[in-house]
Amino acid sequence: MSLVSGPGRGGMGALPGEMRLLVDKHVRYIQSLDTRKDELEYWLTEHLRLNGLYWGLTALHLLGHPAALPRGEVLEFVFACLHDNGGFGAAPGHDAHMLYTVSAVQILATLDAFGELDGRVPDGRLKIAAFIASLQDADTGTFAGDEWGERDTRFLYGALNALSLMGLLHLVDVEKAVQHVQSCANFDGGYGTGPGAETHSGQVFTCVAALTIAGRTDLVNAEKLGAWLSERQLKNGGLNGRPEKKEDVCYSWWVMSSLAMLDKLHWIDGDKLANFILQCQDPELGGLADRPGDMVDVFHTNFGLAGLSLLKYPGLEEIDPVYCMPRSVTKRCLGK
Numbered sequence: 135m136s137l138v139s140g141p142g143r144g145g146m147g148a149l150p151g152e153m154r155l156l157v158d159k160h161v162r163y164i165q166s167l168d169t170r171k172d173e174l175e176y177w178l179t180e181h182l183r184l185n186g187l188y189w190g191l192t193a194l195h196l197l198g199h200p201a202a203l204p205r206g207e208v209l210e211f212v213f214a215c216l217h218d219n220g221g222f223g224a225a226p227g228h229d230a231h232m233l234y235t236v237s238a239v240q241i242l243a244t245l246d247a248f249g250e251l252d253g254r255v256p257d258g259r260l261k262i263a264a265f266i267a268s269l270q271d272a273d274t275g276t277f278a279g280d281e282w283g284e285r286d287t288r289f290l291y292g293a294l295n296a297l298s299l300m301g302l303l304h305l306v307d308v309e310k311a312v313q314h315v316q317s318c319a320n321f322d323g324g325y326g327t328g329p330g331a332e333t334h335s336g337q338v339f340t341c342v343a344a345l346t347i348a349g350r351t352d353l354v355n356a357e358k359l360g361a362w363l364s365e366r367q368l369k370n371g372g373l374n375g376r377p378e379k380k381e382d383v384c385y386s387w388w389v390m391s392s393l394a395m396l397d398k399l400h401w402i403d404g405d406k407l408a409n410f411i412l413q414c415q416d417p418e419l420g421g422l423a424d425r426p427g428d429m430v431d432v433f434h435t436n437f438g439l440a441g442l443s444l445l446k447y448p449g450l451e452e453i454d455p456v457y458c459m460p461r462s463v464t465k466r467c468l469g470k
Contacts, residue, residue, distance in 0.1 A: 153412045155447065156420060160435060161199045163420030164190040167432060182433075183225040184215055188237035189436035191244055195460045196439045196451045209247055212238050213254060220265030221280075232269060232279045235262065236292035243299045244463050263302040266293050275310025276328075286327045287318055291340035294347045295457060299467045303347070312348050315341045323358030335366060335375040335388040342392045343456045356396045363389050364401040371406030372425065382424045383414045383434045386441025387458065394444055394455035404445045411438045 167190060179186065187208065194202045214226045215238060221230025222238040239262065242248055251258035269278045270293065277289040290311055297303045317329045318341060324333030325341035338359065345351050366373045366389045372381025373389045386407060393399045413426040414434070421430030422438035436458075443453035452461040 153409055155412065155442065155449070156415055156417065157197050157199075157449070159416075159418075159420030160422075160439070161194060161197055161202050161420070163416070163430070164194055164432065164435070165202055181224045181228065184212070184222060184234045184241075185224070185237045186432050187211065188240050189432045191241055192459060193432070193436040193439050195244065195463070196443050196453060198449065198451060205245055208241065209245065209250060212241055213251075216255065217265075220261035220263070222262075230265065230280065232266065232277065232289045232292050235266060236296045238262075239296040239299055240457070240459055243467050244459060246463075246466070248300065259300045259302065263297055263300055263305050266297060267305045269293065270306050270311070272307070272310075275307055275312070275314040277311075287315065287325060287337050287340045287344070288327075290314060291344040291347075294344050298347050299457070299464075301467075308348050312345065312350050312353070315344055316353055319355075322362050323355040323360075324362055333362065333376065335363070335373070335385050335392070338363065338392050339388045342395050346395050346456050351395065354396065356398065360393060360396050360398040360401055363393050363396075364398070367402050367407065371403065371408075371410035373402070373407065380425070381410065383411055383422055383441070384424065384437040386411055387437040387444075390441055390444045391455040391458065399444065408442060408445050408447060411442055414438060 167186065191203060191208065194200060215222045215224070215228070215234065217223065217230040219230060222235045223230050224234050242251055248259060255261060269280070269289065271278070271285070276285045277293045278285050279289045293306060294303065294308070294311065297306060315325065318325045318331065320326065320333045322333050324338045326332050326334060326337050342351070342354060345353055366375070366385065368374060368381050370381060372383070373385035374381050375385050375388065390399060390402070393401060411422070414422045414424070416423070416430045421432070422435045423430045424434050439450065440453050440458055443450045444455060453459070454461045454464040457464050
C-alpha cells in the first residue's frame, strides 16, 4: 500500500478516462428521492427522513448544485419535525432524538436559515440548545440520544457539532465531555461507543471530531491512530471500518475525515480509493452504493462524495472534515 498519493497532501494523480464522476445523474437521483412515495422502501425509511434530507442536501452542495432542492419546501419539512421541547424527530410525528436534531441544525446552517428559525420560533436556537444540553449526564459528561437514556459517543459528538454551529457550546460542560471521550480511548489509539468498547472507524470520527471542536486534539495519539486508520485500506482501494471486515464506500468518510483531522491523509492511496468510490456509481440512474454492483442509497452517495471531496476530486466543493458540511458553510457559521 502506498503511503503517499499523488501530488501534495491527499492529492490525486490522473484517473482512467472512464472513471469520472456522473454529476448530473447524481443530482437527478437525489432530486427524485421524495417522488417515490409509491415504493415500499420510501415508507420503510421514514425513520431516516430528516437524516436523508441532510445527506442529500450536503451531497448537492458538494456537487455544486446547492439550489437543486426547493429551499422553502425543505425548511417547511424541517420545521414540521420540531417538537415543543426543542428536539427534532425523523419526520412529523416521530419522537425527538439527538441524531435528528443534529441533522436539522446542519440543514438550517447549510441553508443559512437560523434567522428564519428564530422568526418562526422565539429564541429557536436557545430552545434547541436547551434540548441538547438536557441530554448531558452531569457526572460522566456523556450524552444520551433521547429521554430513554441510550448513551453513545455519536450523541456526544452530535451535541458539540450542533451547539458549536449555533454558537452555544458554552451551554454544556465541554471539559466533562472531553474526559468521557478520553475514557473511550483504546490501546490501538482508537475509540469505541463507550469505555471498553471495540475501536471502530465511525466512532473514531465522532471522538476525534468532538476533541477537535473542543480544541483538545493534543489528547489523540496521532501516530498510533493514524497507523490503525491507514490499515483500513484493502487491496481494491476501499476502506473498512475495522479489521477483517469488507470495504464500504461510507468509510471513505469515517476513515479519511479522521486522517484529515490528524493531518495524515497522505497515509492512504488516494488514487486507488477514488477509483473504488467511482466504481460504486450507478451509471444509469445515479447515486452511489456501498460497493460496486449493489443498490445505491443517499447515505452512501453523500459519504462517497464527501470522501472524494477530501481527496480534492476536481469540481467538488471543499468538505469540512469535522462537520461533514461544505467548508463555506462552516466558515460562515464559525467565523473561521
